[in-house]
Amino acid sequence: MEGGDKNGQEPRGQSQASGTGPPWSQESSPEEGLPTEWSRDWSLTRRVLLAVSLFSLLLGSSVLWVYIFRNCGPRPCETPVCLDLLAQYQASGNTSEAPCTDFFSFACERAKRISNSFQALAKENKKRLKRLLEDPESWHQGSGEEKAFQFYHSCMDTDAIEAAGxxxxxxxxxxxxxxxxxxxxxxxxxxxxxxxxxxxxxxxxxxxxxxxxxxxxxxxxxxxxxxxxxxxxxxxxxxxxxxxxxxxxxxxxxxxxxxxxxxxxxxxxxxxxxxxxxxxxxxxxxxxxxxxxxxxxxxxxxxxxxxxxxxxxxxxxxxxxxxxxxxxxxxxxxxxxxxxxxxxxxxxxxxxxxxxxxxxxxxxxxxxxxxxxxxxLDSKFREARRELRQKLRELTERPPLPDHPRWAKCVEEAGTFFEPTLAALFVHEAFGPGIRSAAMELFTEIKDALVTRLRRLPWIREETRKEVQNRVTQLQVTMGAPDWALKRELARQEYSDIQLGPNFLQSVLSCVRSLRARKVWSFLQPLPRHRWLVSPWGVNAYYSIPDHEVVFPAGLLQPPFFHPDYPRAVNFGAAGSIMAHELLHVFYQLLLPGGCPDCDTRALQEALLCLERHYAALPLPSGTSFSGSSTLLENAADVGGLAIAFQAYSKSLLQNRGETKLPNLDLNPHQLFFRSYAQVMCREPSAEHSQDTHSPPSLRVHGPLSNTPDFARHFRCPRGTLMNPSSHCQLW
Structure with missing residues (x-):
């Protein structure tokens, strides 16, 4: 019965007058009627048991949270492409260097030499072309493809070239x-x-x-x-x-x-x-x-x-x-x-x-x-020219010529003369629809971050802000290869004006004439298509002013800069920062003197002067120099490109689950983002290009990263170190 015990007796001490409280408020305590000392001991024991229970609950919760964090946080990416990337990062970086004092060496130094990411990628792309040119199943008899393969093999036939003398x-x-x-x-x-x-x-x-x-x-x-x-x-x-x-x-x-x-x-x-x-x-x-x-x-x-x-x-x-x-x-x-x-x-x-x-x-x-x-020509002429170039490099204190195997030269020549054919083969092999879709998605996120950032720039007034946002909206983007490179009928064109033989020199001359005629023909089209400045297997992105178009060739959107299976931190830090850099070329005119009459000129000039002083304060490797004024625009694009890519990555983390990381690298996702950005800049400083508008590689790493407070926060750099200066420039 409700309110009674199992014998139907009234519980002791129950109030007869009130039935409004909860049942437990109407019952006597279990120790009622027992001696007072025993009651105090039992109360103490009960409090101890309660404390032990709470402690056990907290301990269990902690273990549970650790389990959840480990299993729901960034998972290690152990796919073959991620393991290959891990090996490259481990081989190119010097972890004995402190990231807060020399991040360039931390990311790029390799056995006292600097790794060159772009050079390595360009070489890998040529190797892929080599495999295609040496695969008899890659081409169709009677097509233009066949002439491309015949040219490559005649270039590799050094015995015949030597015999011709x-x-x-x-x-x-x-x-x-x-x-x-x-x-x-x-x-x-x-x-x-x-x-x-x-x-x-x-x-x-x-x-x-x-x-x-x-x-x-x-x-x-x-x-x-x-x-x-x-x-x-x-x-x-x-x-x-x-x-x-x-x-x-x-x-x-x-x-x-x-x-x-x-x-x-x-x-x-x-x-x-x-x-x-x-x-x-x-x-x-x-x-x-x-x-x-x-x-x-x-x-x-x-x-x-x-x-x-x-x-x-x-x-x-x-x-x-x-x-x-x-x-x-x-x-x-x-x-x-x-x-x-x-x-x-x-x-x-x-x-x-x-x-x-x-x-x-x-x-x-x-x-x-x-x-x-x-x-x-034969080896006597080639060797004479190589010796001349080698001696001239010594006299002008440039590094010696790198080894250039015969196959690499033949791939370059075949690519120059038969670009439509090899472009289609390369893109089909290395830049399928899935990769292209992922790259376009990344670009869209980078462009959206740029538009968001434009709304907050203090030195752009409203009229100019609308104008530059329209320019971003109207911007064309080509990802991977031009449309003509993807059409099989062009890839297999006959090249009927090319006559191969009777010797390799005559084959080269016939190809030279054909290539020139094709270039002229392309300019004569009533609506000429955009003429790419690089091959689809090239590794350089660029912005075309006449066409208002940014171009990202398939050869650039490859490991170690991009892959759909990479952690997002890698893709945003490497390919994303490149995309953002090229997008900022659209606004170079605004940064030039008098280029933005509707801007807050004083605020803009202060930001540019701050950036110039920021780079001037960075240490330079021995034997290198740079001009802060001539590199200012590219420095601005580096700094802005990194900031925009990081903003896009941070938004991506909030909107998407399932971020991964590289195993055994001891870098969290944010640190991996900055490490991947630095990997793009890994290369030896060059004294060959005195008119280069880019800063030396170490400054292209240290300049943007040291101007990014998030870098110092995620790497816990003490204030006053190289990578965490006391002030930052607010250009973008």
């Missing part, structure tokens, strides 16, 4: 009218020879000429005339001693070429010496870039007829028409010219040489052609 080159020289060195000089028409060199052999001895989009809107195709590229590393301000040594080495090389071609040693010496004199004089005519910038004369717009009057030694219409067939040129055809003063002086020198030393001028042109064609 200098014969193929001698035949080319005879087609050009011979030369005085070998005693077979038959005739010489300067402009006819120049026209043949430019149109049939792809050699430009006195200037460069090529098609490009017009520098101003609407970016229609235009022929541009540039200064020549010299075969020897001369500089405007070079020590006389170094200059003399360079000239001696180059003279030795030219003498060697003339001897290999059967020339009389005395004549070879004379013609080689005068060829160097011509090169030196042409070099003296060059206007340094800084001078042309100061005079606001980077480019000139002239017609062919006007250029003919300024530089009459060249038959401009005839030479350009032959080179850019099937374009139809006229004397009124506009040209873009880089250095008019150079062309005037070059023309005057040629006129003088034609009056006094016609045969020497012919020899100069042919010696230059031999250097251009040497990669397609």
């Amino acid at each position: 200098a014969g193929p080159l001698t035949q080319v020289i005879e087609e050009l009218g011979g030369w005085h060195i070998s005693g077979n000089w038959t005739s010489f028409d300067f402009n006819q020879t120049l026209r043949l060199l430019m149109s049939q052999y792809g050699h430009f001895p006195f200037f460069k000429a090529y098609l490009r989009p017009h520098p101003a809107s609407p970016h229609t195709p235009v022929i541009q005339i540039d200064q020549p590229e010299f075969d020897i590393p001369l500089k405007q301000e070079q020590e006389q001693k170094i200059y003399a040594q360079i000239v001696r080495e180059y003279l030795t090389y030219l003498n060697r070429l003339g001897t290999l071609l059967g020339g009389d040693p005395i004549k070879v010496q004379q013609h080689a010496s005068l060829s160097i004199t011509i090169t030196s004089q042409l070099f003296q005519f060059l206007s340094p870039l800084e001078q042309r910038e100061a005079r606001d004369k980077l480019f000139h717009m002239v017609t062919i007829n006007q250029l003919q009057e300024m530089a009459p030694a060249i038959d401009w219409l005839s030479c350009l028409q032959a080179t850019f067939t099937p374009m139809s040129l006229s004397p009124s055809q506009p040209l873009v010219v880089q250095d008019l003063d150079y062309l005037r002086n070059m023309s005057q020198l040629i006129e003088e040489m034609l009056l006094k030393h016609r045969d020497f001028l012919q020899s100069h042109m042919i010696l230059g052609l031999v250097g251009t064609l040497s990669p397609a």
Whole structure:
């Protein structure tokens, strides 16, 4: 019965008057009626038991939470691609370095050498192309693919190339009218020879000429005339001693070429010496870039007829028409010219040489052609050129040439001449729909983070903010490869104008002519498609101003920078930061003086000055230097790219479950993000490119990371260390 015991008796002490409280409030305590001392002992015991129970509950909860954390937190990624990435990170990093004082060495140093992530990836992409070119099942008989494979195998057939010797080159020289060195000089028409060199052999001895989009809107195709590229590393301000040594080495090389071609040693010496004199004089005519910038004369717009009057030694219409067939040129055809003063002086020198030393001028042109064609010749010519380049690098204190196996050179040549074919094969092999979809998803998250960040920039006013957001919305993106590279009918085109044989040199020359014709044809299309500046297997992303398009080739979106099965920290830190960097190129104009009239100029300049001082305070590796002003825009893109990628990654962590990490690396996901960013920048500092707009690699790591408070927080860097300075710059 309710309220009674099992015998139906009334419980002792129950209130008869009240039935409103809960049952337990109406019952007597169990110890009621017992002695008071015993009651106190039992109360104490009960409190102890309660405390023990609570402790056990807390201990059990702690164990449970540890279990949940370990099983619901980031799981180790143990797929083959993750284990390969782990091995690369362990091989390239130096964990004995403290990340808060030298994160570049922590991420990039390898047995006292610096790993080069981009170089390693480019090599891996070439190996993939090699496997495709050596797989008989990769191509179809009777298609254009077959010619690509035949070209590669003829390039690899060094026995046949050695057997041909200098014969193929001698035949080319005879087609050009011979030369005085070998005693077979038959005739010489300067402009006819120049026209043949430019149109049939792809050699430009006195200037460069090529098609490009017009520098101003609407970016229609235009022929541009540039200064020549010299075969020897001369500089405007070079020590006389170094200059003399360079000239001696180059003279030795030219003498060697003339001897290999059967020339009389005395004549070879004379013609080689005068060829160097011509090169030196042409070099003296060059206007340094800084001078042309100061005079606001980077480019000139002239017609062919006007250029003919300024530089009459060249038959401009005839030479350009032959080179850019099937374009139809006229004397009124506009040209873009880089250095008019150079062309005037070059023309005057040629006129003088034609009056006094016609045969020497012919020899100069042919010696230059031999250097251009040497990669397609036998080992004696190739070795002569390699030795020259090696000695010149020593004289200019550059690192020695890396080993370049024959297969790598043949892959490069095949890729240059048969790009549509190899692009389709490479993308099919390395960038399937799943990879492309994952890369596009990553790009969308990066772009969304940029748009969000634009709303918070203090130095952009509302009108400009709307304008730049529209530019981001209108931006085109190409991921992996251009559309034409994915069409099998183009990949298997016949290349009917390419004739392979009877020797490898003739095959190369036929490919050179075909490639030039295809480039001209692409420019003549009524709605020309975007012309990629890199191959689909290349490793460089870029932003095209004329097309307002960012390009991320398939060759870049590969391990160790990107893979759908990687932890998201890796993809956002590596590929994501690259994507964000390229997106920020859209806004370079805003950062230039006067480039953003509607901006808060004072706040913008303060942020830029802060960034310049921030980089200037960072330590440089010995033997390297950089210009804070010339690298400022790229530094800004590095800093902003990292910040945007980290913002996108943080949002991704909130919206998605299942983040993974690399096993046995002792890095949590946020630390792995920053480690992956640094991996992108791993490379040796280069002294070769004095005009490089990027900072040295260590600064590209330390600059952005030390300007990111989240890095210092996740690596627990003490205030005042290199990677956690007392102040940060707020540009983006």
